Amino acid sequence: MANNRMEANTPPPSVSPSIQTVTKTTKQKKRTSQWIWYIFLIPSFLGIILFMAYPIVESLRLSFFKSNGTIETFTGLDNFRTVLTSGPFWNAVWNTFFIGIFQVIITIPLGFIFATLINSASKGKNFFKVIYFLPNVTSIVAAAMIFQFVLHPEMGIVNFVLDSLGLPTPAWFSDPSTSKWGVILLAVWHWIGFVIIICIANLQAISKEMYEAAKIDGASSFQQWLFITIPNMGGTFAFLLITGWIGALQRFNEVYVLGGPNGSPARSIQTMGAFIYERGFTGFEFGIASAATYIMFLIILVFTFINLKISKLKL
Structure with a gap:
């Protein structure tokens, strides 16, 4: 007992200064x-x-x-006040929304269908992924220059095919009534590869057990696609919708290459971005260009918020 008390009262050994320094x-x-x-x-x-x-x-x-x-x-x-009462600005807003709406409603469903076909293929999946994704990694400026030849009213391959089928051949970028559709075709071609890759990634993440259970219950392939695949793609569709809208509202490069800063012919393809560039770097009205930039920012912010609410996502 005495030894235990002495050990308990014994102070702990002090740490040497060398160890403290280390x-x-x-x-x-x-x-x-x-x-x-x-x-x-x-x-x-x-x-x-x-x-x-x-x-x-x-x-x-x-x-x-x-x-x-x-x-x-x-x-x-x-x-x-000048921007909000400007006719060319609201024309640019209309062009931006027209091209953006049709780009989104065409590309997302079409890309999803292609992604489903590629994902269900037994061979050549990687080949088709590369082929469809190539336009997306191509410079949009280079793509716009290529489309000037593809949609040329006389020497373009599209009009050659239409003429061979006995269909009317539009003037495309030379006619204000068809120029926006030319930009839409370019936007769909350039963006669809991204949509396909994102959709395939989500398709491969859907549990196979759900499909197996549906097969046991007697569901056809179309019913499985309709009631299993599509409902499980909601988050992906929301993501593609938001990113597609933001990109569409900021569109500038391709319309500048195709129609210059004023969106020729007759301002038919001038977007909000091109309007800002025209007023700032062509007319040297930097104050008006800056005001238009913040108005465009507010428009993008509002529509992004609406898309999030529609998609039932939380900010």
């Missing part, structure tokens, strides 16, 4: 190594500040000024 040195090295990783993030942060944050703030400031790039005059909300 421990402190190790902690300092760890802290230093952690800070080194943050140093590598500095270029990314500078890039975000210079090329994203600053343009956003500067564009907001310019929207309240009449500016040609050198001389500025404060005008308050006059730039927003």
